[in-house]
Amino acid sequence: MSVGYFKMLEDRLAKLLLVCFLVVQISCAGMYKQELSFDPAEPLRVAVLPFYQLTPSGELLTMRDDVYLIDHIPGVSEKVEESPARFVQGLVETELRQTGFDLMPTVAVESALLHGGFRTKQGINLKKVLEADANTLCRVIGCDAVFYGRISKWERAYYVVQSVSTVGLEVRLVRAADGAAIFSAASEDSDSRGLTKGPTGYTSLVIEPIRGLDSGIITELASKVVKETIKPLETRRSDKAALVAPPVIFASSHDAVSGSLATDGRLVVLAFATPGASAAFSIGSYIRDVPMFETYPGHYIGEFYPVEGDRFEMEPVQISVRDGFGRTAQQTATKLKVSLRPQGTSGAMLSKRGDFEKGKR
Amino acid sequence: MKNQVKSLRLAAMILLFFSACGPRAKLQPEFDGVQVQTLALLPISVPEETRSERRRFLRSAFESELAARGYRLLDESLVLTVCRDSACANRSQLAAAYPISAFVDVKISGIERNNFVLGFYNAIEGSLNASTPTGKVIAEVEFTESKRGGLVFDSGQVIQAIKEQYENYGDWNFNSLASGFAEEIVAQLPSISSAAARTLGSAPVIQNVSVKPRRGMVDEVCVSGTPGLRALLFLNKRMTNLREVSSGKYCGAYRIPPKYAPEKMLIVELRSAFGAAVREVFDVDSIRAGATGLRSRVTESM
Numbered sequence: 201m202s203v204g205y206f207k208m209l210e211d212r213l214a215k216l217l218l219v220c221f222l223v224v225q226i227s228c229a230g231m232y233k234q235e236l237s238f239d240p241a242e243p244l245r246v247a248v249l250p251f252y253q254l255t256p257s258g259e260l261l262t263m264r265d266d267v268y269l270i271d272h273i274p275g276v277s278e279k280v281e282e283s284p285a286r287f288v289q290g291l292v293e294t295e296l297r298q299t300g301f302d303l304m305p306t307v308a309v310e311s312a313l314l315h316g317g318f319r320t321k322q323g324i325n326l327k328k329v330l331e332a333d334a335n336t337l338c339r340v341i342g343c344d345a346v347f348y349g350r351i352s353k354w355e356r357a358y359y360v361v362q363s364v365s366t367v368g369l370e371v372r373l374v375r376a377a378d379g380a381a382i383f384s385a386a387s388e389d390s391d392s393r394g395l396t397k398g399p400t401g402y403t404s405l406v407i408e409p410i411r412g413l414d415s416g417i418i419t420e421l422a423s424k425v426v427k428e429t430i431k432p433l434e435t436r437r438s439d440k441a442a443l444v445a446p447p448v449i450f451a452s453s454h455d456a457v458s459g460s461l462a463t464d465g466r467l468v469v470l471a472f473a474t475p476g477a478s479a480a481f482s483i484g485s486y487i488r489d490v491p492m493f494e495t496y497p498g499h500y501i502g503e504f505y506p507v508e509g510d511r512f513e514m515e516p517v518q519i520s521v522r523d524g525f526g527r528t529a530q531q532t533a534t535k536l537k538v539s540l541r542p543q544g545t546s547g548a549m550l551s552k553r554g555d556f557e558k559g560k561r
Numbered sequence: 562m563k564n565q566v567k568s569l570r571l572a573a574m575i576l577l578f579f580s581a582c583g584p585r586a587k588l589q590p591e592f593d594g595v596q597v598q599t600l601a602l603l604p605i606s607v608p609e610e611t612r613s614e615r616r617r618f619l620r621s622a623f624e625s626e627l628a629a630r631g632y633r634l635l636d637e638s639l640v641l642t643v644c645r646d647s648a649c650a651n652r653s654q655l656a657a658a659y660p661i662s663a664f665v666d667v668k669i670s671g672i673e674r675n676n677f678v679l680g681f682y683n684a685i686e687g688s689l690n691a692s693t694p695t696g697k698v699i700a701e702v703e704f705t706e707s708k709r710g711g712l713v714f715d716s717g718q719v720i721q722a723i724k725e726q727y728e729n730y731g732d733w734n735f736n737s738l739a740s741g742f743a744e745e746i747v748a749q750l751p752s753i754s755s756a757a758a759r760t761l762g763s764a765p766v767i768q769n770v771s772v773k774p775r776r777g778m779v780d781e782v783c784v785s786g787t788p789g790l791r792a793l794l795f796l797n798k799r800m801t802n803l804r805e806v807s808s809g810k811y812c813g814a815y816r817i818p819p820k821y822a823p824e825k826m827l828i829v830e831l832r833s834a835f836g837a838a839v840r841e842v843f844d845v846d847s848i849r850a851g852a853t854g855l856r857s858r859v860t861e862s863m
Contacts, residue, residue, distance in 0.1 A: 245840060290629050294740060297621035305836045306628045307753070342764075342839055393718060408718050423737050480799045485642045491797035493818055505779050505814035509806045 230389025230425065236432045237382050244344045246301045246373065247309045247337070248293055251285040251349035252326055260326055261285075284354040288369060288422055292349060295430040300526075309341055316340035338376035345382070348372045353388060356418060362394035363412035367422045369429055387429045391421045447474040447521045449531040450498075454517050454538070461540045467504040469517060469533055474498065477521040483538060484515030492519075506540055513539045584704035586749035592691060592699040593751055597662040599835060600627060600691070601635040601655055606647040606668040615672075618736055622743035623667055631753025633835040635659055636791075656694035659834045663691045663699060667746075674735075680711030680722075681729045685742045691750075702749045706742035708734065765790055765831040765839040768809075772849040775814060780845065783812040784829045795828040803829070817845070 253261040296303050310324060317340070318325045318332075329337065334346045353368030366388065373383035393412025452471040461467055469481045471492060479492035479500040487510075492502030500521070517533040591597070605620050620637075627634060635655065643654050647666050655661060669687040684707040691700035710725035728734060769785040784792050784803060792803035792811030803811035811831075827845055832838040 245838065286629075290625055290744070291740065293629070294618075294622050294625040297624060298618065302838075305633060307631045307633060308836060342837075344840070393721065396720070420737060423740060427736070478798045480801070486804075488638075488802045489799045490801050490815075491799040493797060495818070503816055505775070505781075505816070507781060507804060507806055507812045507814050510804060 230387065230428070232385070232387045232389075232428050234385040234429070234432050235381075235383065237380070244301050244375070245304060245342070246296065246345050246347050247304045247341045247343035248289065248296070248306070248347045248349070249309070249313075249329055249337070250324060250326055251289040251292075251351060252330070253283075253285050253351040253354065284351050284422070285349075287419065288351055288367075288426060289349060291423055291426040292347075292371070292430060295426055296347070296433070299430070299433045301433075304341065304343055312341040313337075334374040334376045334379055343376065345373055345375045348374070352386070354418070356412075358409060358412075359394070361409060362392055362396060363409040364390055364392045365412065365418040365421055366390040367418065367425045369422075369425055371429060373433075383433060385429045385432075387425050389421060389425050389428075391417055393417070444523070444525070445474075446527040447477045447523045447529045449473040449519060449521055449529050452519045452531050452533040454533045454536070456536065456538045459514075459536050459538055461504075461506065461538055463506050463510070463540065463542060465506070467517070467538065469502045469504070469519065471500040471519045471521070471531070471533070472498055473500060473519075473521045473529070474523070477523050479519065479521045481517055481519045481533065483517055484512055486510075486512045486515065489520075510540055511542065513541075515539070584702050584745050584749050586702040587700070588749070588751075589697075589699040591693070591697075592663070597691070597699070597751075598631070598753055599633045599635070599660055599662045600665050601640055601652070601659075601661045601663075602627065602637070602665045602667070603640065603644050603647050603649050603652070606666075608669065608672055611669075611672060615735060615739070619667075619669065619739050619743070622740050623665075623747065626743045626747035627665070627750075630747060630750060632750075635661060635834055636832070636836060639791075639834055653694065661694060663693055666690045666692070672735075676729060677711075678726075680709065681726065682709045683707065683729070683734060683738055685738050687742065687746075689746045700750060702746050704742065704746050706738055706745060708738055708741075765833055765837055767829065767831055767839050767841045770829055770841055770843045770848060772843075772845050774849060777816070779814050779816045780849065781812055781814045782827070782829070782845075783810055784831065784841075785810050786831045786839070790831045790833055793830045793832060795830070800830075 255261050293303065293306065313319075313324050313329060318328050330348075337346050338344065348371065350370045351368065352370050353366050355364075355366045357364045357366075367390075368386075368388040370386045371384065372381050374381050391412075394409035450472045452469070452473075454470070455468045467483075469490075469492065471479055471481075473479060475494070475497040477494075479494070479502070480489040481492060481502050481504075482488050482490070483504065487504060490502050490504050492500040494500050500519075514537040516537050518530060519533055520528050520530045522528045602620070602623060605616065605623070607616050607619065624634060624637075639659070640655065643649065643651050647668060649664070652664055656664075667687065667689050669685060671684070671686040673682070673684040673686075675682045684705055686705040688701065688703040690698055690702075692698045710722065710729065712719070712722040712726070765787045767784060767786040771783045771785075773781045773783070775781050782794060782803065783806075786792075786809055788805070788809035792805070793800045794803055794813060794815075796815060796817070801813065801815075803813040806812050826842060828840055828842050830838055830840045
């Protein structure tokens, strides 16, 4: 066998190794599993409970003030003065604010738990919180659903030519009314530095695995894991929204031709807009988001009936439509502003109009 | 000429070096975790070309970070009724109506995204100012959060560099940068423990919900409960406000078309300016027929 033959074999082996290497890279994606069984646009009032970690033996991991799991490796890692549970909880809360949920303030949740019988000398009795059912917790906190989070993995491993950071997260959203888990997810992902990321030389083969222990890498990985985990709950999915045109209001009007409303009268507002949207109108800042009903695709109608004490002067009537991705369009219904004064102060003219639906109760 | 170029390069490097440092913060003694607990976060000022989704994310990041530090934030919808921009000339109206300790003004002076194929450099530069209702500035924090990657900056790891370059084209990179920016800036402010948190008035309570038919198939929905709050009715996927017609009694009048029968189960909510709330679900038909009003079942300790 000639030298040329061995050279050819060497070339083929190198190519085969490269292909295998790329296949391994592609296949080493994170694991994300989610189950969603409700409409994320439902206006649930959600309380995020303190996230937690368990020790290998299944005990709750408690933090002392001087011990941080996102720690400081001198010369490599920037000190992050938070536990992984607290850090990830903050990321989750930021993502949940992109959803349609009414998220309760953190301090309100913690305060309610402390005052509601879930206190120890050190603070919140997390064990008792986790043992209580959602209904009990929401009676104390004042919520419709509770959001649980557990850090199932938070590891940095060093193998000389490779370092691997792994973050695992399990979350559950449980509705108080029936105790049903309406959303659950289990995620795990890793990021590595060293041999598998294509070192360009012997120096980088040694240095990059050490740099891979930087807390910045694992915190960034945590951010990615959280984003992917919470994605099904987002109502403003930009990836899907890009495929659909945003809502538009083509025309709008109201029937207060003189600009005055009677205290025993009504204001009818019409809009012609993108079908299937959620529409509402406001009168200045005094009357907010009176819902409009889609009586025919793209045709929206709403009515304002004054109650005792209502009063406003020269306010614009503003219509807004919103699609399923949270995108909105707004339009002022004509340039004519409206006023509502107590009876006897002005002549009110309202245009007569029949009922907008045929059926009667 | 060569010397000038060298000086410019040196100056640029020095600037880059300092921009990579931590936040620069100046806090007055008045800004402690006892006196300052309730904040009004004003509309965030961002460069004009910034997309609305990014503005929204920035705001969410700051809200989360401030809430995580223990601050109670004035409801955004209340802020927007008075303040349309970060300058908010009429902020004294908010201070007069609600117990606000400080106004927080976040200004993003620059969002840089530099993608040069073999590498990228992204940065968010901005500041946070907190001022009392009397206008005294009690906190100033400035910071630049930056991230770089790609082959030029990550030359030791080819695959990682390519991966980072690919990820830089999405929104995730901006979100990560915005989160880091908000985290670093807010971390300069004092933290408030749950034990030190002050109670803001009594917890909202709903005592009764009534539905009174008016002429023309219109229903007047009224909620009785804690006075001085905002009352909201969930109807057709919208939250509309009920008005306080007398102390503790909030009403609104609506006509619900028959084809929206599922809407017969409605939700009312009483909410304080700082997020304390109580909700009640009720059946319009049964209450209209004369069923007794519901008693409050949920309170919130604030």
